[in-house]
Amino acid sequence: MIDETHQALLRAAAETHDQLIARPAGLNARAAKALFAKLCKTELAVEVVVIEDEPHWHSDERGPIGLRLTTAGRESLGLDAGPDRVETKPRSGTKQALIIAMLQREEGATLADLMAATGWLAHSTRAALTGLRKRGMHLTKGHDAEDRTVYRLADIATTEAR
Known part of the structure; x- marks a missing residue:
């Protein structure tokens, strides 16, 4: 209780x-x-x-x-299921769509990978990741074999099962 x-x-x-x-x-x-x-x-x-x-x-x-x-x-608490967690699909061909696709890959993406793909600076790329989190997407952070930080888009069902 x-x-x-x-x-x-x-x-x-x-x-x-x-x-x-x-x-x-x-x-x-x-x-x-x-x-x-x-x-x-x-x-x-x-x-x-x-x-x-x-x-x-x-x-x-x-x-x-x-x-x-x-x-x-x-x-x-007697509230409804929550804020609209349905992510609107970004327009295809946009940098946001590219970032989401890269984060959904099994190997994920490093900050350098995302910067190279978008042409953005590090602070802009990090801001884009924060924006995805604020939209309700669950990002995980891990390391690859070379000890670089790798970001992945987590499956919500998997995250809630933990």
Whole structure:
């Protein structure tokens, strides 16, 4: 059972565009770990890799780890399934469509790959990745055999199953 404090956290996340649950200020590491586990176990939230400036609870080898409100979490608050998560397909032939296609490949794409394909500078390419996240797409970050950072577009069903 989720108490009023936890419901307040979930409700605050439900009101944000990214549906990320912020770690309460002043919460010690042990209590944060327990709350994180409880929200994941009850399937009210799902663990996701986020970028540094987004709310996160801890970090591991994948980078900063946050909690995203699930459909079950929204429904526990008496809310609908959530903001429209249906991604509009970008026009074919656009740089955004190219980036999405590259991120959907099994091998993913490095920042350098994306920069070469679009002709953009690093800051513009990172901004495009942030824009995809803000549209509700789930990006993962890993490393290839040469220890370069590789970005991939995660399947939402796979992400929520974790």
